[in-house]
Amino acid sequence: xxxxxxxxxxxxxxxxxxxxxxxxxxxxxxxxxxxxxxxxxxxxxxxxxxxxxxxxxxxxxxxxxxxxxxxxxxxxxxxxxxxxxxxxxxxxxxxxxxxxxxxxxxxxxxxxxxxxxxxxxxxxxxxxxxxxxxxxxxxxxxxxxxxxxxxxxxxxxxxxxxxxxxxxxxxxxxxxxxxxxxxxxxxxxxxxxxxxxxxxxxxxxxxxxxxxxxxxxxxxxxxxxxxxxxxxxxxxxxxxxxxxxxxxxxxxxxxxxxxxxxxxxxxxxxxxxxxxxxxxxxxxxxxxxxxxxxxxxxxxxxxxxxxxxxxxxxx
Numbered sequence: 001x002x003x004x005x006x007x008x009x010x011x012x013x014x015x016x017x018x019x020x021x022x023x024x025x026x027x028x029x030x031x032x033x034x035x036x037x038x039x040x041x042x043x044x045x046x047x048x049x050x051x052x053x054x055x056x057x058x059x060x061x062x063x064x065x066x067x068x069x070x071x072x073x074x075x076x077x078x079x080x081x082x083x084x085x086x087x088x089x090x091x092x093x094x095x096x097x098x099x100x101x102x103x104x105x106x107x108x109x110x111x112x113x114x115x116x117x118x119x120x121x122x123x124x125x126x127x128x129x130x131x132x133x134x135x136x137x138x139x140x141x142x143x144x145x146x147x148x149x150x151x152x153x154x155x156x157x158x159x160x161x162x163x164x165x166x167x168x169x170x171x172x173x174x175x176x177x178x179x180x181x182x183x184x185x186x187x188x189x190x191x192x193x194x195x196x197x198x199x200x201x202x203x204x205x206x207x208x209x210x211x212x213x214x215x216x217x218x219x220x221x222x223x224x225x226x227x228x229x230x231x232x233x234x235x236x237x238x239x240x241x242x243x244x245x246x247x248x249x250x251x252x253x254x255x256x257x258x259x260x261x262x263x264x265x266x267x268x269x270x271x272x273x274x275x276x277x278x279x280x281x282x283x284x285x286x287x288x289x290x291x292x293x294x295x296x297x298x299x300x301x302x303x304x305x306x307x308x309x310x311x312x313x314x315x
Contacts, residue, residue: 008077013045016079018052025247028054037061042077043068056241058213062089066212084254089212091219095258102222103198103205106162106179108260109281109311110225112303114289115166115264119148121290122163123155128296129303132282134181136166150175164206169198179204179224184214187221195221206262210241211248215256223259227284228252230265231275235287246274253279269298272305281311 050060204224292298
């Protein structure tokens, strides 16, 4: 559907978007818009439609502004054209790796990404051939953290596995880890000098994101990769947002295609093909390995599924 910028009202725009896209996005609990920042009909219409499609307030705001920018750039509003151009989301220049402040690069396709609770598990999965491993060690004891991070770094020696340390960036720098992974709140808590310290140390940086607003915030520091999720329901941790689903994953992957992308949340071997078809280069798992009767066999099955379903064209 194509309309002149001057003709549609907000309600017509909202209805056109819902007609074009609601069936493929599936059911999400609707959200009541709390604030409108503009009277522009495209902006208001997108906010209405996004709320009915279950986008949280921050993401609906990003989407409305992006659709508004796209309409201005094209000279018309197109309901069928879901925004997927970085400039419309006010992202920085793409590809991100060309920026002066970009973090050190990592492979575009990180493959199977195992998130593991301690150094023993890290070593076990590295020896099993898992290409990317993350130490997610939870402790309030700084010395225990330092010891576990050092042990994890030692555990991957002699293997090709890439090791990311969750949260504990200072210990990761001291131990010489390949990279660090930060959740959105952890990233927000860092000062600019903290971020610069990670960058100067040469560590790769991965950042968790849960929608458009968090992708925008992550893009501001030009990380090495983005994690997108949670795609499916997960019992591992309490999530602030509902599962994103495969259609949103595909939209996020189209927008952020300049980054290596990792899908996370509720994955088992049966769900890998759909994630890879959405355009990511990696699938992260926790329980699918650590909760398996035979973790090595589970890892092999997951790696085989990823190898048999390479990322969608255009990645």
